[in-house]
Amino acid sequence: MAYIVTARKYRPQVFEELVGQEHIANTLKNAILKERVGHAYIFSGPRGIGKTSAARIFAKALNCKNGPTPTPCNECTFCTEITEGRSLDLVEIDGASNRRIDEIRQLRENIRFVPSAAKYKIYIIDEVHMLTSEAFNALLKTLEEPPSHVIFMFATTEINKVPQTIRSRCQQFVFKRIAIPEIVKMLKKVLRDVSMEAEEDALFWIAKSAVGAMRDAQSVLDQMISYCEGTIKEEDVFYVLGIPSYDIYHEFARSIAGEDFSTAVSLLDKLLRDGMEVSTLVTGLIEYFRNLYILAADKETSNLVDLPEQDIDTMKSFLSSFTKKDINNILVLLSRTYLDTKNSGLARELLEITLIKLVRYKDIIQPVSLIKRLEELKQKITAGGQVADEKKNTPPPEDNEEKDVSNASEDNADMIKRIISHFSKKRRAIAEFLNRAKKYNFDNNLLTVTYEQNERLSYEHVNEDSTKKFIEKEINKLLQLDIRVNFVINNRKAPGKEDPPLSPEVSKVIDVFKGEIIPNNNYGGN
Ligand SMILES: Nc1ncnc2c1ncn2[C@@H]1O[C@H](COP(=O)(O)OP(=O)(O)OP(=O)(O)O)[C@@H](O)[C@H]1O
Ligand SMILES: [Mg+2]
Ligand SMILES: [Zn+2]
Structure with missing residues (x-):
């Protein structure tokens, strides 16, 4: 027998087989039972969810030799002719190719004839x-007063494009996307019939990829049946669908939780080399963290997370690393990235920057812990000597004597002028941002540039990794020095009082940690 694709072979033939549209099947059956069949129906909803199937079942229910009946027999000539698409009394018209007035006039002529x-x-x-x-x-005009032997059934995937005048003359039925478990059940039935096996998660992802459309799921299943030998595996589904395995999102979450930028960025690189689109990845990450948020929120809503058990368990294990507020912040960053990367030639770079921010997000959005860390270190430092690491890395002061510019405050003003004028020739924007700094402090080969809170944007600009490196290089070239530059944001200050300069130790710690000082009060101080 010729091969028939699953979607056609499994077209529902009775109301009971129409999956996920019980609300419609029941109303139509009741209309028949109560003898309240209308003369025009409109079925709307996404593709492949049973609109045409429902219309044909309804037609059978009306024209079956036992009809009108809610349970057409599927055996009489009326029923079989409809199933086989050769009933003279069921006319199917494709609105897309018969869209002009002539065709509708023709239809108006035809409906005057009684059924054959x-x-x-x-x-x-x-x-x-x-x-x-x-x-x-x-x-x-036809819909206004159709002959009593005529029934119209319209189907559309875009109900908004159907004029209100038409809609108001019809009974409207909105078809729903079919839930994943119901699609999976149907896929299992098909597999049983062809004696094939599949991993549970494989079926889940097929169903999920169909976004509620049974036909799409069935088509993917056909593809998988041809592709796989014996058993359909989860990884085969990802491969055939060309979507990344869900594990990659766990991997991203893991590297964000572990502040592991290199893993995150290598993973990104690999995925992009494998042909994945930045937009797919950003959308995937948004969906992932949205699910994580729901899991973090409470038990009541966790059924809104459509994922295999195993993935939910993995995600739950991340909840010790992310608070709801963290996830919320991550989502804000990601949605901004989504908008920024749309139609951007720099999509990849923008996503990388986001990854940097995500991996460092704890420093950025949980300043309290950083400040605590700094305070502890400061105490240790003042209690006795330098930070261990620094001891190793910093050469003894005498080596650098002639370059040491600490406390040369009179000269500072001059030097700053020179620096800014240098950049105004090189890169005006940088000069502008440097000019907005509140204070420059040279100390022990470290130039600390402090910004006020309201100059956060300038600060962020100059503190961006590559810009900072550039500034450092240029300053060293200009002043013939070998210093490091550190940008900081001014912390709380006592009213009316000048800020004390950041102590060299704190500046160093900030530098070691690549950190910044952010005031508590921005974050509701938890
Ligand atoms: N609710 C459903 N229950 C069972 N099978 C379904 C359902 N919806 C769709 N299918 C499967 O998908 C195939 C196509 O369905 P149908 O033609 O009814 O979709 P549709 O909503 O009319 O789609 P389109 O908008 O693309 O015309 C069916 O033959 C059947 O195999
Ligand atoms: Mg259809
Ligand atoms: Zn029949």
Whole structure:
């Protein structure tokens, strides 16, 4: 026997087989039982969810030799002719290719003739939103007072494009996307019939990829059946669908939690080399953290997370690393990235910057812990000598004597002028941002540039890794020095009092940690 694709072979033939649309099946069955069948119906909803199937079942229910009946027999000539698509009393019109007024006029001529054999002459107009406005107008008159033997069933994926005048003359039925478990159940049935096995998660991802459309899921299943030998595996599904395995999102979450930038960025690199789109990845990450947020929120809503058990368990294990507020911040960053990367030639770079921010997000958005760390270190330092690491790395002061510019405050002003004027020739923006700094402090080969809170943007600009390196290089070239530059944001200050300069130790710690000081009060101080 010729091969028939699953979607056709498994077209529902009775209301009971229509998966996930019970609300519609029941209403239509009741209309028949109560003898309240209307003369025009409109079925709307996404593709592949049973609109055409429902229309045909309804047609059978009306024209079956036992009909109108909620349970068409599927055996009489009326039923079988409809199933086989050769019933003269069921006319299916494709709205997309018969959209002009002439065709609707023709239809108006035809409906005057009584059905050839059945009780009703039924017209199914698919994609009805494609009709021209003249065609709609012509149809309107017919819909107003159709002959009693005529029933119209319109189907559309875009109900908004159907004029209100038409809609108000029809009974409207909105079809729902089919839930993943229901699709999985159907896929299992198909597999049983062809004696194939599949991993549970493989079926889950097939169903999920279909976004509620049964036909799409069935088509993917057909593809998987041809591709796989014996058992359909989860990894095969990812491969055939060309979507990344969900593990990569766990991997991203893990590297963010562990502040492991290099893993995150190598993973990104690999995925992009494998042909993945930045937009797919950003959307995937948003969805991932959205799910994580829901899992963090409370038990009540966790059923909103459509994922295999195993993935949910993995995600739950991350909840010790992320608070709800963290996830919320991550989502804000990601959604901004989504907008920024759209149509941007720098999509990859922007996503990388986001990854940097995400990996460092704890420093950025949980300043309290950083400040605590700094305070502890400061105490240790003042209690006795330098930070261990620094001891090793910093050469003894005498080596650098002639370059040491600490406390040369008179000269400072001059030097700053020189620096700014240098940059105004090199890169005006940098000069501008440097100029906005509140204070420059040279100390022990470290130039600390302090910004006020309201100059955070300037600070962020100059503190960006590559800009900072550039500034450092240029200053060293200009002043013939070998110093490091550190940008900081001014912390709280006593009213009316000048800020004390950051102590060299704290500046060093900030430098070691690549950190910054952020005041408590921005974050509601938790
Ligand atoms: N609710 C459903 N229950 C069971 N199978 C379904 C359902 N919806 C769709 N299918 C499967 O998908 C195939 C196509 O369904 P149908 O033609 O009814 O979709 P549709 O909503 O009319 O789609 P389109 O908007 O693309 O015309 C069916 O033959 C069937 O295999
Ligand atoms: Mg259809
Ligand atoms: Zn019948």
